[in-house]
Amino acid sequence: MRLLLVEDDALLGDGIRAxxxxxxxxxxxxxxxxxxxxxxxxxxxDACVLDLGLPGKDGLTVLREMRSCGDQTPVLxxxxxxxxxxxxxxxxxxxxxxxxxxxxxxxxxxxxRALLRRAGGKAQPLLEHRGVSLDPASKRVSFNGQEVxxxxxxxxxxxxxxxxxxxxxxxxxxxxxxxxxxxETGSNTVEVYIHHLRKKFGADFIRTVxxxxxxxxxxx
Amino acid sequence: xTSAISHDRIHSLRWRLLAAIGAVVxxxxxxxxxxxxTKAQHEAEELMDGSLAQTARMLLAIIHDNEDDLVELAGxxxxxxxxxxxxxxxxxxxxxxxxxxxLARSPDAPELPILxxxxxxxxxxxxxxxxxxNAVSDDGLYRVQVAQxxxxxxxxxxxxxxxxxxxxxxxxxxLILFIYLSIKRALRPLERLAGEVSxxxxxxxxxxxxxRIPTEAQPLVKAINRLFVRVGxxxxxxxxxxxxxxxxxxxxxxxxxxxxxxxxxxxxxxxxERALQQIGLGVDRAGHLIDQLLRLARLDPLxxxxxxxxxxxxxxxxxxVAAIAQALPGSTRIHVELPxxxxxxxxxxxxxxxxxxNLLDNALRYTPSxxxxxxxxxxxxxxxxxxxSDNGPGVPASALERLGERFFRAGQAAGNGNGLxxxxxxxxxxxxxxxxxxxxLPGGGFSVTLQNLRNTDG
Numbered sequence: 001m002r003l004l005l006v007e008d009d010a011l012l013g014d015g016i017r018a019x020x021x022x023x024x025x026x027x028x029x030x031x032x033x034x035x036x037x038x039x040x041x042x043x044x045x046d047a048c049v050l051d052l053g054l055p056g057k058d059g060l061t062v063l064r065e066m067r068s069c070g071d072q073t074p075v076l077x078x079x080x081x082x083x084x085x086x087x088x089x090x091x092x093x094x095x096x097x098x099x100x101x102x103x104x105x106x107x108x109x110x111x112x113r114a115l116l117r118r119a120g121g122k123a124q125p126l127l128e129h130r131g132v133s134l135d136p137a138s139k140r141v142s143f144n145g146q147e148v149x150x151x152x153x154x155x156x157x158x159x160x161x162x163x164x165x166x167x168x169x170x171x172x173x174x175x176x177x178x179x180x181x182x183x184e185t186g187s188n189t190v191e192v193y194i195h196h197l198r199k200k201f202g203a204d205f206i207r208t209v210x211x212x213x214x215x216x217x218x219x220x
Numbered sequence: 221x222t223s224a225i226s227h228d229r230i231h232s233l234r235w236r237l238l239a240a241i242g243a244v245v246x247x248x249x250x251x252x253x254x255x256x257x258t259k260a261q262h263e264a265e266e267l268m269d270g271s272l273a274q275t276a277r278m279l280l281a282i283i284h285d286n287e288d289d290l291v292e293l294a295g296x297x298x299x300x301x302x303x304x305x306x307x308x309x310x311x312x313x314x315x316x317x318x319x320x321x322x323l324a325r326s327p328d329a330p331e332l333p334i335l336x337x338x339x340x341x342x343x344x345x346x347x348x349x350x351x352x353x354n355a356v357s358d359d360g361l362y363r364v365q366v367a368q369x370x371x372x373x374x375x376x377x378x379x380x381x382x383x384x385x386x387x388x389x390x391x392x393x394x395l396i397l398f399i400y401l402s403i404k405r406a407l408r409p410l411e412r413l414a415g416e417v418s419x420x421x422x423x424x425x426x427x428x429x430x431x432r433i434p435t436e437a438q439p440l441v442k443a444i445n446r447l448f449v450r451v452g453x454x455x456x457x458x459x460x461x462x463x464x465x466x467x468x469x470x471x472x473x474x475x476x477x478x479x480x481x482x483x484x485x486x487x488x489x490x491x492x493e494r495a496l497q498q499i500g501l502g503v504d505r506a507g508h509l510i511d512q513l514l515r516l517a518r519l520d521p522l523x524x525x526x527x528x529x530x531x532x533x534x535x536x537x538x539x540x541v542a543a544i545a546q547a548l549p550g551s552t553r554i555h556v557e558l559p560x561x562x563x564x565x566x567x568x569x570x571x572x573x574x575x576x577x578n579l580l581d582n583a584l585r586y587t588p589s590x591x592x593x594x595x596x597x598x599x600x601x602x603x604x605x606x607x608x609s610d611n612g613p614g615v616p617a618s619a620l621e622r623l624g625e626r627f628f629r630a631g632q633a634a635g636n637g638n639g640l641x642x643x644x645x646x647x648x649x650x651x652x653x654x655x656x657x658x659x660x661l662p663g664g665g666f667s668v669t670l671q672n673l674r675n676t677d678g
Binding site: 008009011012014015016018019022053055056078080081100101102103104105106108 | 467468470471472473474475476477478479481482485486491494495498501502505616629630
C-alpha cells in the first residue's frame with residue numbers, strides 16, 4: 001500500500017512518514033501543494049494524508065484540484081484548525097476523513113486503515129480470501145487459523161493483492177505499493193515476494209495473468 | 221451607606237440641577253414674599269391712618285355744630301364700637317377745647333393730654349401701644365384725639381400681608397415638583413444611554429445610536445463609539461493572535477507527539493535514536509516559536525521604542541554577526557558594507573539587535589548553505605537604510621506584500637520558519653518610524669531593508 005504524505009513541517013512530516021512506514025506502508029512525502037499534485041499525477045496512491053496549512057498552494061486547493069480532475073484517492077486531512085466550519089469545508093471539498101493536530105499516531109494509522117478498507121468496498125476490518133486472513137491493525141496474517149510470519153515486503157504485497165481480490169495488479173502497480181521514492185528496488189523483487197507468498201499459501205493462491213500481472217485465485 | 225448616597229447626590233446632575241434651581245427659586249420667593257409682606261403691611265397701615273384722619277375730621281365737624289349736646293353725643297359715639305373684627309377696630313377718642321380741657325371721651329381711650337402737636341404719633345400707655353392722631357379744628361376752638369390699638373392694627377396688616385403671600389406659598393411645592401419632573405424627563409435619554417452602555421458585553425461593540433440623544437450628550441456618544449471601534453479592533457487583533465498562536469503551537473506539538481510515538485514503536489535502535497533526536501529539535505523549535513510569540517506580545521502594546529539613544533551602527537552589526545557566527549554553515553559568508561564614518565542611529569539598541577538578528581536568521585534559513593549574505597548600511601543626512609540581502613532563491617512575487625504579516629510563510633523552503641520573524645522586524649521598524657521593504661533582487665536573491673531609520677542630529 002502506497003501513501004502520499006503532504007506536510008510542510010519538516011519534523012511532523014518526518015515523524016508521520018516514520019510512523020506510517022512502521023505500519024508497512026510505502027510513503028512518499030512532499031512538502032508543498034504543487035509537488036503533491038505532480039506526485040498524484042505521476043503515481044497511483046492508495047491514500048493521501050494532506051495537511052491543510054501548506055505554503056503557496058494550500059491543502060484545500062490541492063484537494064479541489066485533485067477532485068476536479070477525477071482523482072479518487074482517499075484523502076485524510078490534517079489541520080491545526082478545529083472549528084466545525086473548518087471540518088465541514090474540508091469534507092465538502094472531497095476529503096474522506098479529518099484529524100486535528102496534535103493527533104495520536106495510532107489513530108492516524110487506524111483512520112488510514114479505515115480509509116483503505118472503505119476504498120476496497122469492505123466494512124470488516126479483517127481482509128480474508130481462501131483461508132488467508134490479514135489484519136491490517138495488528139499486521140498479523142493467518143492461514144487456515146495458523147499464524148504465518150511474513151516480512152514487511154511480503155506483508156505489503158499480500159495487503160495490496162488481498163484488499164481487492166478480484167483485481168488484476170500489474171507488476172508496476174505492485175512495485176509502487178512496495179516502495180516509496182528513494183527505496184532501493186531490485187529488478188525482479190516483486191517476483192521474489194510472489195514466490196515467497198506462494199510457498200506459504202499454496203502455489204495456486206496467486207494467479208499470474210500473462211501480460212497483465214497478478215491476481216488472487218477465485219474463491220474455491 | 222448614607223454618605224455614599226449623599227456623595228452620589230453631589231455628583232448627580234439631577235440633584236445638582238434641582239438644588240441650584242431650588243435655591244434660586246427659594247431665594248426669589250423669599251425676597252418676593254418679604255417685599256410683598258412689608259408692602260402689604262405698609263399699605264394697610266396707610267389705609268388705617270387714612271381712616272383715623274377721616275374719623276378725626278368727622279368728629280371735629282360734629283362737635284363744631286353740636287357743642288351743647290356734646291355729653292350726650294359722646295355717650296352715643298362711644299357705643300359706635302366696631303364689631304370684634306380686626307378690620308373694624310373700636311373707635312377710641314377724646315374731644316376737648318382748644319385749651320386742652322376734655323369735653324368727652326370714649327371709655328377705653330388712653331388717658332392722655334390732647335394738647336400735643338397735631339399729627340400722628342405712636343405711644344405706649346399701660347403696656348399697650350397706640351397709634352394716635354391729634355387734630356385741631358380750623359378755628360382752633362376744638363381738639364380731637366383718635367387712637368387705634370397698634371396691636372389690632374398689626375394683626376390687620378398681618379392678615380392682609382398673609383393673604384398676599386398665601387398663593388406664593390402654595391405655588392412653591394408645585395413649582396419644585398414641576399422642575400423635578402422636567403429635569404427627570406430631560407435626563408431620560410441619558411439614562412437610556414447609560415442602560416444601553418452598561419448592557420454591552422465585549423462581544424457587542426456596535427455603535428450606539430446617535431439619534432434621539434440630546435445635543436449636549438452627542439460628543440460623549442461619538443467618543444464612546446470611537447472608543448468602541450478602537451477596543452473592537454484591539455480585541456479582534458488579540459483574539460486572532462491568540463487563536464493563531466494556539467494553532468501555530470499545534471504543529472510542533474503534533475510533531476513531538478508523533479516522533480515520540482515513533483520512538484516508542486520503533487523496534488530498532490537507530491530509528492528510535494533518530495526519532496529522539498527529532499524530538500530534541502522539535503522542542504528547540506517550539507521554544508523558539510514561544511520566544512517569538514512572547515517578543516511580539518511584548519512589542520504589541522508599545523507606542524514607541526522603550527529607549528531612544530544614539531546607537532553606533534558598526535557595533536550593532538558586528539555584535540549580530542558575532543552572535544550568529546557559530547551557527548553559520550561552513551561555506552556561508554557574511555559581507556558587511558558600511559559608510560567610512562557611519563553616523564549614529566537613534567533607537568532602541570536591543571530592539572534593533574533583535575530585528576537584525578531575525579533578518580540574518582531568515583537569510584540563513586532560506587538560502588542554500590553556500591550563500592553570501594550581505595549587510596549594508598546606506599546613510600543620507602537624516603536617515604539610514606539597513607539592508608540584509610542574500611543570493612538565495614527569493615520569494616514568490618505574490619508573497620512579497622504579505623511578508624510582514626503574522627504567521628505568513630512564503631512558499632519556499634517551508635516547514636522551518638514560524639512566520640513571525642519578519643512580523644517582529646516589521647513591528648520594530650514601525651516603532652522606530654521606519655518601514656520594512658522586501659524585494660527580490662534582479663540578479664537573483666532576496667533583500668529586506670529597514671528604511672528611514674532616524675540618524676542622530678549633527
